[in-house]
């Protein structure tokens with residue numbers, strides 16, 4: 592099971608997390624004053640170049656313009672481009688264009704807000720123009736899709752995993768306490784954490800002790816399910 596952690600803001604912590612077993616290193620690329628932990632393209636590029644070769648660099652963008660997203664990709668050169676804007680702001684047609692322009696350069700991932708049964712059709716439409724989906728929780732108080740620390744209806748997530756036809760990362764309120772159950776019930780390709788691996792009372796600083804606890808919980812669940 593691959594482990595993705597958001598949102599790193601410095602190279603040292605990111606590299607230590609990889610040494611602990613984190614596979615996907617997530618960071619927010621681009622300063623638009625929209626979400627916490629935003630980095631300049633140069634700062635994001637520094638994380639990418641510092642990572643050991645086994646790590647996957649995942650760049651989250653809140654940009655809503657294809658040319659601006661491509662500008663980020665050229666500057667940061669991530670392995671995966673994570674589109675975290677609401678689905679009405681980056682629609683399937685924009686994703687199609689991005690997917691074509693990124694071919695061979697980076698994989699494209701769309702965050703899908705898992706809200707109700709209708710989310711299954713939304714996920715299917717985006718799966719046709721993406722390489723990876725990230726299933727996440729949408730809350731009106733948070734811009735874009737995710738970083739809420741809240742879970743959603745896992746039965747819908749499970750059906751998306753069964754029908755998407757591409758790798759799916761499970762996110763949304765995952766903690767060391769519930770990640771094993773999520774792995775068992777949803778059977779995703781990877782699991783993700785942001786809030787539960789932040790320092791308590793910070794939405795920006797990562798906590799390596801909490802990251803280790805999350806990684807250990809994933810590995811323990813894998814062992815129990817083997």
Ligand SMILES: O=C(O)c1ccccc1NCC(=O)[C@H](O)[C@H](O)COP(=O)(O)O
Pocket residue numbers: 596597598617619626627628651675702725727728734735736737738739740741762763764765783784785786787
């Ligand atoms: O999605 C965002 O808006 C976001 C903003 C700032 C940092 C990270 C962000 N998302 C990254 C992710 O996809 C999260 O890891 C995912 O939403 C899970 O979040 P949580 O429920 O807080 O564990």
